[in-house]
Amino acid sequence: xxxxxxxxxxxxxxxxxxxxxxxxxxxxxxxxxxxxxxxxxxxxxxxxxxxxxxxxxxxxxxxxxxxxxxxxxxxxxxxxxxxxxxxxxxxxxxxxxxxxxxxxxxxxxxxxxxxxxxxxxxxxxxxxxxxxxxxxxxxxxxxxxxxxxxxxxxxxxxxxxxxxxxxxxxxxxxxxxxxxxxxxxxxxxxxxxxxxxxxxxxxxxxxxxxxxxxxxxxxxxxxxxxxxxxxxxxxxxxxxxxxxxxxxxx
Amino acid sequence: xxxxxxxxxxxxxxxxxxxxxxxxxxxxxxxxxxxxxxxxxxxxxxxxxxxxxxxxxxxxxxxxxxxxxxxxxxxxxxxxxxxxxxxxxxxxxxxxxxxxxxxxxxxxxxxxxxxxxxxxxxxxxxxxxxxxxxxxxxxxxxxxxxxxxxxxxxxxxxxxxxxxxxxxxxxxxxxxxxxxxxxxxxxxxxxxxxxxxxxxxxxxxxxxxxxxxxxxxxxxxxxxxxxxxxxxxxxxxxxxxxxxxxxxxxxxxxxxxxxxxxxxxxxxxxxxxxxxxxxxxxxxxxxxxx
Numbered sequence: 001x002x003x004x005x006x007x008x009x010x011x012x013x014x015x016x017x018x019x020x021x022x023x024x025x026x027x028x029x030x031x032x033x034x035x036x037x038x039x040x041x042x043x044x045x046x047x048x049x050x051x052x053x054x055x056x057x058x059x060x061x062x063x064x065x066x067x068x069x070x071x072x073x074x075x076x077x078x079x080x081x082x083x084x085x086x087x088x089x090x091x092x093x094x095x096x097x098x099x100x101x102x103x104x105x106x107x108x109x110x111x112x113x114x115x116x117x118x119x120x121x122x123x124x125x126x127x128x129x130x131x132x133x134x135x136x137x138x139x140x141x142x143x144x145x146x147x148x149x150x151x152x153x154x155x156x157x158x159x160x161x162x163x164x165x166x167x168x169x170x171x172x173x174x175x176x177x178x179x180x181x182x183x184x185x186x187x188x189x190x191x192x193x194x195x196x197x198x199x200x201x202x203x204x205x206x207x208x209x210x211x212x213x214x215x216x217x218x219x220x221x222x223x224x225x226x227x228x229x230x231x232x233x234x235x236x237x238x239x240x241x242x243x244x245x246x247x248x249x250x
Numbered sequence: 251x252x253x254x255x256x257x258x259x260x261x262x263x264x265x266x267x268x269x270x271x272x273x274x275x276x277x278x279x280x281x282x283x284x285x286x287x288x289x290x291x292x293x294x295x296x297x298x299x300x301x302x303x304x305x306x307x308x309x310x311x312x313x314x315x316x317x318x319x320x321x322x323x324x325x326x327x328x329x330x331x332x333x334x335x336x337x338x339x340x341x342x343x344x345x346x347x348x349x350x351x352x353x354x355x356x357x358x359x360x361x362x363x364x365x366x367x368x369x370x371x372x373x374x375x376x377x378x379x380x381x382x383x384x385x386x387x388x389x390x391x392x393x394x395x396x397x398x399x400x401x402x403x404x405x406x407x408x409x410x411x412x413x414x415x416x417x418x419x420x421x422x423x424x425x426x427x428x429x430x431x432x433x434x435x436x437x438x439x440x441x442x443x444x445x446x447x448x449x450x451x452x453x454x455x456x457x458x459x460x461x462x463x464x465x466x467x468x469x470x471x472x473x474x475x476x477x478x479x480x481x482x483x484x485x486x487x488x489x490x491x492x493x494x495x496x497x498x499x500x501x502x503x504x505x506x507x508x509x510x511x512x513x514x515x516x517x518x519x520x521x522x523x524x525x526x527x528x529x530x531x532x533x534x535x536x537x538x539x540x
Contacts, residue, residue: 082432089426098415099422103433104434
């Protein structure tokens with residue numbers, strides 16, 4: 001279980017993330033909903049150790065991660081798929097996935113994890129020798145998620161994974177995320193596609209101006225008029241439809 | 251005559267390729283433009299000379315002593331002298347400027363120590379200096395041996411970088427240092443490793459060159475410049491580019507010295523450098539990762 005409290009990120013005088021507290025349990029997808037510039041990306045970067053965060057308590061399975069360098073945080077079992085994916089475009093799919101297992105914690109189960117990733121994204125198995133930058137956006141996102149899974153994380157952080165993806169790719173990706181959750185991983189998801197992500201999420205937090213302003217089960221958030229207005233387009237009749245894309249429930 | 255020129259061109263080019271591979275690792279991965287690169291090479295040449303003349307150590311055995319020592323020294327230089335620069339640099343460009351100034355100073359320190367120990371005279375020693383006949387041309391055995399070792403070391407490095415996990419991590423840092431921590435790569439430790447490998451490579455080049463070239467304490471900068479030209483010609487961070495560009499440089503220099511005028515070799519070097527900069531500023535093969 002990932003427990004975070006008092007995490008703040010400042011850029012000069014501007015406070016992008018203001019004393020945020022949240023938690024993610026194994027086997028659940030937790031969604032962070034917020035407008036552009038509300039601090040979602042800064043929050044994920046701070047948790048992953050890429051962005052310096054003041055006064056944060058970040059506990060993963062009881063172990064304190066606050067202040068550790070980014071590479072040590074991956075080693076502790078927390079993997080980030082950043083916005084823009086952060087994959088190694090010049091290297092092949094296979095090399096990217098192998099590098100995913102660079103963490104010592106990932107070595108013993110590397111073969112099993114690779115099989116699992118290729119089962120989750122069969123398309124990658126057909127293209128192991130391809131240079132990643134020559135692939136489509138959706139395929140690159142699969143490489144990014146697959147690479148993160150190769151590090152054998154207990155918690156996966158995803159920043160806008162559906163950005164720029166075709167609807168079909170999007171659907172495939174979210175189905176994969178639901179399967180990853182069902183395997184027992186905790187997922188902290190930042191998404192602009194509120195409809196689709198609320199359909200697979202278990203819980204969610206609302207963030208505005210760097211602060212948590214609300215939280216609840218995905219069900220409650222879907223029915224919350226404010227959420228509907230802000231993120232779903234008010235009084236949509238099709239609200240139940242995307243739920244079918246969720247590929248089963250937890 | 252032609253075969254002889256090609257053979258010695260390849261030998262010289264192989265040496266250029268080897269030391270340029272060292273520089274491209276240091277620059278492409280650790281982002282340190284090491285102006286003292288050639289000085290480390292000459293220091294290794296002096297070490298081989300000293301081992302051979304005072305302790306009768308075969309230079310090929312000398313490799314086993316000098317190369318690990320150069321690896322350790324380079325690693326320590328990165329950790330003690332360059333890490334503070336890396337830590338305070340706000341971005342890559344600032345680090346490049348700082349590292350150029352710092353290694354420029356280091357150049358004079360290493361050169362000064364060598365001048366104090368050996369003076370400015372030229373040194374050489376005779377090791378396997380008998381001629382070997384290849385297709386009607388004669389080439390000294392020590393040159394062929396140097397070429398063979400350079401090829402083996404270059405191939406070994408290539409396989410290490412492309413076939414091993416740590417080698418792939420080194421390339422990942424070259425490609426995208428910001429993303430490398432996402433897969434648990436410690437970027438500074440990897441940069442230190444790459445810098446140390448660069449030092450080991452140029453030291454190997456120094457030992458091999460000492461078997462057949464005369465050298466003195468001041469000549470390092472010439473090799474740094476040539477390595478720099480080869481790196482830029484081949485594309486920064488590109489090992490295969492280093493190999494091809496190094497061989498081209500060696501062959502052109504030898505051809506010019508043989509058929510035109512030995513005094514024009516440096517002019518020819520810069521002429522092809524200029525042509526490549528004008529036609530393909532990204533280098534012959536661009537900045538790829540292998």
